Amino acid sequence: MKGTGVxxxxxxxxxxxxxxxxxxxxxxxxxxKEGQVxxxxxxxxGMATFDNLGMCIFAGFCTADPQNIGYLxxxxxxxxxxxxxxxxxxxxxxxxxxxxxxxxxxxxxxEKDDVLPLFMYTEELGPNNVVFDIxxxxxxxxxxx
Numbered sequence: 001m002k003g004t005g006v007x008x009x010x011x012x013x014x015x016x017x018x019x020x021x022x023x024x025x026x027x028x029x030x031x032x033k034e035g036q037v038x039x040x041x042x043x044x045x046g047m048a049t050f051d052n053l054g055m056c057i058f059a060g061f062c063t064a065d066p067q068n069i070g071y072l073x074x075x076x077x078x079x080x081x082x083x084x085x086x087x088x089x090x091x092x093x094x095x096x097x098x099x100x101x102x103x104x105x106x107x108x109x110x111e112k113d114d115v116l117p118l119f120m121y122t123e124e125l126g127p128n129n130v131v132f133d134i135x136x137x138x139x140x141x142x143x144x145x
Contacts, residue, residue, distance in 0.1 A: 001030050001125075005132045006040035006139050009116050012100035018057050020044030033134045041144065049093030094144070111140060 003022030008015035020043035022028075028035035050060050053072075062068040073084040104113075120132040 002033055002130075002132060002134060003028065003030065003036040003039045003043070005116060005120065006036050006134060007044055009114055009136070010040065010139050011044060012097060012104055018047060020047050021057075031128055031130050033138075036134055037139055044097060045090050045093040047093070048096045049090050052092045052096055114140065 001023060003025070004017065004020075007020040007022065011019040013019050017023075020040055022030070022036070022039050022043055025039060025043070028039050046060050046063065047057055050057060053059075063072070069086055069089070073086070073089060076084040076089060115136060116132060122131060124131055
């Protein structure tokens with residue numbers, strides 16, 4: 001669940017499981033740090049996109065099938081016109097996260113607020129006895145918001 005930890009540290013909403021939960025994604029090993037920042041970023045953008053569309057986060061699970069993304073693109077084209085592709089669609093989510101981060105900055109939040117509690121780095125989580133070992137600079141340097 002290290003990817004969810006990345007989301008908790010980097011999401012503009014803080015520790016919110018609906019902001020980009022990586023639980024159950026089998027594309028990376030949840031006990032290793034490799035790939036977690038990228039997975040968290042993808043999930044955060046996806047969830048922000050679905051929030052923009054007024055859809056429940058559970059609707060996001062349908063996008064595992066690329067054909068379903070095509071349906072979303074048709075929906076957007078039907079509603080707003082023009083050509084829609086995945087970059088344009090999910091660009092809405094990335095843009096939203098950027099705006100939320102800017103709002104937080106104006107409200108006085110800084111990168112010092114984008115951290116996890118110290119105990120997550122030191123207390124082992126059973127039964128696998130792992131700690132959160134993704135460094136702040138690894139998260140902040142890779143999450144493009």
